[in-house]
């Protein structure tokens with residue numbers, strides 16, 4: 001993510017805004033000069049028409065340009081925020097799962113929602129403000145030097161001292177602001193964590209404890225927020241003291257010189273006006289430096305999140321062109337999925353899959369069984385390329401998946417997770433999520449296969465029933481079946497089912513098993529399953545243990561030949577079922 005590039009995209013608006021600010025500043029600077037001319041004209045009894053006309057013109061220009069400057073810069077800032085959020089949202093959705101899993105969701109939200117606006121608005125506004133303030137300052141100082149350089153030296157001395165203090169304060173503002181953004185992010189993460197598990201919190205009677213923990217995080221954010229306010233609050237008074245000091249010096253010394261005739265009264269009036277006009281841009285300059293410092297803290301956090309590794313940026317596995325690879329492999333290995341000596345670990349020294357090899361024919365139901373933690377779900381995640389193997393090759397229809405485009409790979413593989421999440425929207429929107437162009441007949445078939453046609457038919461609004469947040473209106477089993485129907489509609493070559501029958505009663509499970517078998521007649525179905533009734537009808541069973549494939553065969557073969565399978569069958573499935 002390149003913030004500079006985003007800002008560059010909106011440079012036209014920024015330039016127009018800054019241009020308006022500069023014209024406004026020039027009109028402001030001309031006012032004291034013209035007032036001096038007016039005073040001189042009055043004292044010499046000359047016509048005052050032109051000085052008054054010019055002063056009115058400068059006032060109007062100043063007001064119009066200042067309004068235009070604020071609007072145009074604000075608009076540019078909002079456009080920059082929009083681009084930053086759009087790009088960040090896209091990068092998060094395309095991020096690599098292992099990297100994404102390490103992030104706290106609350107922190108992601110605070111970076112994407114609030115840090116982006118602080119970063120971009122502050123940067124656009126503060127930068128524009130700095131340019132116009134510097135122009136006002138330089139212009140003011142030049143004009144003051146032309147009026148009286150001795151008084152200017154006195155002014156610069158007093159204001160310069162205040163400026164040094166203000167600069168030190170601005171630096172403190174940045175440090176405190178960075179801490180505050182971190183604390184606000186930690187509070188967001190804490191809130192997200194407990195709200196995501198609200199029922200567990202209530203069931204564990206942990207409301208009190210969690211409220212205290214949230215209050216502790218909020219208190220940290222409050223303290224660092226107060227530090228930011230404290231340092232920011234000192235900025236303006238520091239500059240005000242400098243102004244008052246220089247005003248006292250300029251007026252007393254200037255009046256003395258007017259009295260001796262060293263200085264015309266019109267020049268002193270103009271000079272004092274410039275002094276007032278100088279203070280506002282000086283304060284603005286320090287405020288915008290402070291703001292830009294805060295913005296820098298937010299920019300840092302946005303850029304950190306934007307740097308999250310992207311899926312498509314992964315290296316291609318072996319450089320074999322996909323087409324040739326496909327032709328070569330199709331002749332020798334027509335398996336729907338093939339693992340060739342695949343090893344993988346989430347951490348370098350802890351292998352989770354060790355030298356796993358198996359292959360699935362183009363059609364049929366294959367079950368994966370094994371003790372908890374054997375690496376079954378990890379195997380599925382490798383097929384989807386959410387994870388990449390440390391060594392070995394995974395092929396889909398003979399093609400190394402490392403060389404496939406992710407869109408192509410994932411359109412061929414349907415994946416129903418353990419706790420299949422629903423998206424916001426209606427049943428129809430959820431069903432057609434992976435295949436938005438599916439027609440009514442296809443939708444009806446998928447519903448029938450997943451035994452959902454009866455349930456949907458009884459709903460007053462049928463397919464257009466709104467599911468609410470994350471499918472809150474469905475039971476666990478209904479959610480699971482909807483996820484299966486969604487996958488069937490995708491018409492993939494391979495379907496991965498991760499314990500989809502776990503939530504179901506016997507009748508529904510029987511219906512779903514039939515659906516699985518029917519789907520298995522058209523494509524390869526690979527199902528992680530614990531229920532024996534699901535497993536026994538599988539064409540083949542892969543037994544995994546401690547990251548290895550231990551045995552492969554039918555239920556009867558494995559009962560006869562494999563110790564672990566026999567134990568699993570007895571313990572997990574119930575002794576009376578084990579010999580089905």
Ligand SMILES: Nc1ncnc2c1ncn2[C@@H]1O[C@H](COP(=O)(O)OP(=O)(O)OP(=O)(O)O)[C@@H](O)[C@H]1O
Nearest residue numbers: 101346347352370371372373374375376377378379
């Ligand atoms: N994101 C992760 N980071 C680190 N280790 C992980 C991660 N996910 C899983 N593991 C570890 O990898 C091993 C295999 O996990 P996996 O989920 O693949 O097992 P499983 O066979 O599907 O288990 P279950 O039947 O309980 O779902 C386990 O030891 C687990 O602790």
